[in-house]
Amino acid sequence: KERINFASSTCGAKILASNPESKGASSILFENKDSYMLSKCSASSKYVVIELCEDINVDTIVLANYEYFSSMFKTFTVSVAESYSSDPNHYTLLRQFTAQNTRSPQYFALSCPVWGRYIRFEFLSYWGNEYYCPISYIGVYGKTVLDQFRSRNPLSPSPTPSVASPVAAVDSHDAAADPHMQLLDTRTDRAIHPIDTPAAGSAGKSTLADTQGLNNDADEPIHVHMMKRLLSLETNYNLTTEYLEQQSKTLQIAFNNIEKKQREKLTSFLANLNETVRDQLQGLRLEYLQMWQMAFSEISAQNYKTKMDTSVISQELVFQKRLIVLQSMFLVILTGVIMITR
DSSP, X not given: OOOOOTTOGGGTOEEEEEOTTOBOGGGGGSOOTTOOBBOXXXXXXEEEEEEEEEXXXXXXXXXXXXXXXXXXXXXXXXXXXXXXXXXXXXXXXEEEEEOOSOSSOEEEEEEEEEEEEEEEEEEEEEESOOSBXXXXXXXXXXXXXXXXXXXXXXXXXXXXXXXXXXHHHHHHHHHHHOHHHHHHHHHHHHTTSOOOOGGGHHHHHHHHXXXXXXXXXXXXXXXXXXXXXHHHHHHHHHHHHHHHHHHHHHHHHHHHHHHHHHHHHHHHHHHHHHHHHHHHHHHHHHHHHHHHHHHHHHHHHHHHHHHHHHHHHHHHHHHXXXXXXXXXXXXXXXXXXXXXXX
């Protein structure tokens, strides 16, 4: 049976972190011999953190390096966690593996599988002394909660005399063996109690009556019982979706009303602000005109006074000039008289 690679990009896995010297880390999420995650062997720390597409019970790891003239990974550690963190101590160490110096995929099985969604690979040593230490492919295989439930409780076509007793046995066994199985059973038990929403009250009551009838039917096979539980869960999901849609519409209307009121308040505020600014500008304009008129009057008076002073000075200059001319003429006449009398 072909198993699902939960570290494949086709199912939604992605690279969350890798050492800064690495390049093309996303290439390890799909098996292609021409692409790889390239990292220098001299890097102090060589690691990669992958977010798997689902929470699984990891049981098998696959690594490959198809590149020739490069160093092959030798020892590496695998750690898992249920939440992402950049701190290496946050992850639970599964095991340290030692790989062979071969260019084909290498499989590493875990004797004690561990639940997790975030898996961290740290490469400690390499075969050879090449400059680059690439990784071509990483695969992570395991079982989901539903896979484990199916493997522990195979579906049988023959009817069982009682439905309550096998389910109770499964619940008690799985709750003690695995907390994830307990979570699955808790969710399926909740499926028989529909959500009572204002939008679907009558539908919820009818669904509750139907599911109570399921519990009283002891002649049905367990897979039919589980199928009806899943149908009930789907009905509850549809009712919840309808209720959330109605709530979303109500919130949308409320938000539209709030936005309208805020727009009106903002418009009124801007109008008042514009009116106030206009009045202030008008007052400043009037003050400016008054100051300009006063300055113009003072300048005009100063110019008139300056002109009058200039006119007086001009008249005095003309008088002095005429006086000098008369004095000169008087001296000439006096000189002539003196010369004649001699």
